[in-house]
Amino acid sequence: MNINQLTSLIKRKESLLCVGLDTDLALIPKHLLEYEDPIFEFNKQIIDATLDIAVAYKPNIAFYEAMGIKGWQALEKTIKYLNQHKDEAFTIADAKRGDIGNTSRMYAKAFFEWLNFDSITVAPYMGEDSVTPFLDYKDKWVILLGLTSNKGSKDFQFTESNGVRLYEQVIKKAQQWGGPERLMFVIGATHPQELKAIRQIAPDHFFLVPGVGAQGGDVAEICEAGINSRGGLLINSARQIIYASGGKDFAEKAREMAIATREPMKKYISGLKAESIIG
Amino acid sequence: MNINQLTSLIKRKESLLCVGLDTDLALIPKHLLEYEDPIFEFNKQIIDATLDIAVAYKPNIAFYEAMGIKGWQALEKTIKYLNQHKDEAFTIADAKRGDIGNTSRMYAKAFFEWLNFDSITVAPYMGEDSVTPFLDYKDKWVILLGLTSNKGSKDFQFTESNGVRLYEQVIKKAQQWGGPERLMFVIGATHPQELKAIRQIAPDHFFLVPGVGAQGGDVAEICEAGINSRGGLLINSARQIIYASGGKDFAEKAREMAIATREPMKKYISGLKAESIIG
Numbered sequence: 407m408n409i410n411q412l413t414s415l416i417k418r419k420e421s422l423l424c425v426g427l428d429t430d431l432a433l434i435p436k437h438l439l440e441y442e443d444p445i446f447e448f449n450k451q452i453i454d455a456t457l458d459i460a461v462a463y464k465p466n467i468a469f470y471e472a473m474g475i476k477g478w479q480a481l482e483k484t485i486k487y488l489n490q491h492k493d494e495a496f497t498i499a500d501a502k503r504g505d506i507g508n509t510s511r512m513y514a515k516a517f518f519e520w521l522n523f524d525s526i527t528v529a530p531y532m533g534e535d536s537v538t539p540f541l542d543y544k545d546k547w548v549i550l551l552g553l554t555s556n557k558g559s560k561d562f563q564f565t566e567s568n569g570v571r572l573y574e575q576v577i578k579k580a581q582q583w584g585g586p587e588r589l590m591f592v593i594g595a596t597h598p599q600e601l602k603a604i605r606q607i608a609p610d611h612f613f614l615v616p617g618v619g620a621q622g623g624d625v626a627e628i629c630e631a632g633i634n635s636r637g638g639l640l641i642n643s644a645r646q647i648i649y650a651s652g653g654k655d656f657a658e659k660a661r662e663m664a665i666a667t668r669e670p671m672k673k674y675i676s677g678l679k680a681e682s683i684i685g
Numbered sequence: 686m687n688i689n690q691l692t693s694l695i696k697r698k699e700s701l702l703c704v705g706l707d708t709d710l711a712l713i714p715k716h717l718l719e720y721e722d723p724i725f726e727f728n729k730q731i732i733d734a735t736l737d738i739a740v741a742y743k744p745n746i747a748f749y750e751a752m753g754i755k756g757w758q759a760l761e762k763t764i765k766y767l768n769q770h771k772d773e774a775f776t777i778a779d780a781k782r783g784d785i786g787n788t789s790r791m792y793a794k795a796f797f798e799w800l801n802f803d804s805i806t807v808a809p810y811m812g813e814d815s816v817t818p819f820l821d822y823k824d825k826w827v828i829l830l831g832l833t834s835n836k837g838s839k840d841f842q843f844t845e846s847n848g849v850r851l852y853e854q855v856i857k858k859a860q861q862w863g864g865p866e867r868l869m870f871v872i873g874a875t876h877p878q879e880l881k882a883i884r885q886i887a888p889d890h891f892f893l894v895p896g897v898g899a900q901g902g903d904v905a906e907i908c909e910a911g912i913n914s915r916g917g918l919l920i921n922s923a924r925q926i927i928y929a930s931g932g933k934d935f936a937e938k939a940r941e942m943a944i945a946t947r948e949p950m951k952k953y954i955s956g957l958k959a960e961s962i963i964g
Binding site for chain 2: 473478533536551
């Protein structure tokens with residue numbers, strides 16, 4: 407999916423919502439355990455119930471990997487199902503990969519060829535050659551970790567060198583590797599002030615913003631700080647939506663929570679100008 | 686495997702050699718393609734041919750992931766095979782994982798419970814809660830990226846803050862999270878001078894040293910700079926050993942290359958004192 411298609415989707419659905427598919431066998435409703443593949447069945451019902459509300463889906467790869475071969479098979483089915491609705495949702499492999507060049511090429515092959523995701527999250531520690539192999543694919547995206555939502559983000563990301571914090575350095579340097587049509591940044595919702603400042607450093611790039619819902623970030627505050635003329639935000643909520651109910655009504659309740667999460671986004675999107683879609 | 690067992694293994698085999706299983710269907714000998722699982726067959730023959738020479742094996746997870754479900758099945762078979770020789774080799778999942786706490790727990794489950802590796806490589810960018818879930822497993826290890834072997838290591842890892850480089854900061858801070866019996870660092874062989882200085886910061890920790898062979902690092906120079914009383918080094922070579930020959934003699938040639946790579950290590954190991962094995 408390219409940036410124009412993504413912006414169109416955001417305007418059409420009046421939404422910046424990304425649904426995080428952190429699907430855990432221990433947390434899904436018990437009646438699904440009767441299905442041959444409970445994880446896929448859960449994901450399918452969540453997707454069906456939210457596809458007109460969400461613009462993106464983000465399977466958290468760790469949750470599938472933890473289940474072994476069966477987990478990878480459930481992930482494969484989930485992305486195939488999402489790819490049957492290719493124009494309806496942007497897909498994110500939340501995998502946080504990154505290695506030396508010849509190895510990153512293999513990770514790119516896994517997520518862009520085998521699984522055919524639109525994008526993958528990548529860790530920046532190993533620098534340029536760990537990131538660029540993912541940028542070689544047309545209409546595929548790198549979502550590079552900038553400032554993450556977790557407590558440990560304080561350990562190294564705020565380290566200052568000549569007045570520049572590490573996450574700022576990452577965001578500045580990475581813009582030499584890929585433009586806003588190919589590269590996004592992860593900016594945690596738990597740092598709204600910093601998000602506002604990061605928007606100055608990277609005015610045109612999309613940000614994937616995890617950390618609303620269970621982690622405490624506020625949707626309106628993020629929109630206020632981060633929206634740009636293309637939308638520029640994908641705001642992820644996982645647990646709060648997908649586990650809104652543990653009963654047979656889980657998909658219905660997930661839909662209700664998705665609608666409620668989208669609500670404060672609407673007014674920011676309706677303010678976007680028609681001409682913001684670039685050629 | 687615990688640190689005493691690892692040191693014993695190093696002394697017994699007079700070796701610090703780690704064989705990197707970067708197994709690529711496009712590079713293995715053609716006659717293996719007739720096997721039901723050519724990747725596993727290749728790995729098995731490499732392991733059989735080098736098990737008395739190498740102290741560790743490091744499958745590079747990207748290479749398996751790139752082959753989809755079949756790749757994961759080949760990896761599963763490879764680690765099961767290695768675990769049949771549990772006292773003979775330390776196993777490393779070179780996966781470079783790392784995410785917020787609840788997600789790192791899932792990655793730990795994948796590599797320590799499903800696949801039962803002794804250790805996993807972890808990226809430090811997301812800080813403490815991305816690393817500590819891997820440290821909760823008895824006799825399992827985190828191998829944290831310190832200073833990597835690739836060109837991109839220059840992009841962020843050398844960034845100085847108050848005279849301290851980022852990789853130094855990572856190595857110092859991480860020692861608060863885990864001791865030498867649980868935590869190692871990745872230090873690329875392409876930075877021998879820095880490796881010597883890092884040994885001063887972390888005198889007791891093991892270093893996994895990639896980058897000899899195809900990437901150009903020198904074995905004797907690394908031993909000189911990095912050996913400690915427990916051995917303290919696992920020196921990885923992948924392509925140069927496993928692809929020493931592309932013909933039917935690949936395992937034999939891999940063995941010869943493993944022996945040649947081990948040769949300069951011997952004199953450093955024979956210098957280790959018997960009492961260096963701690964209780």
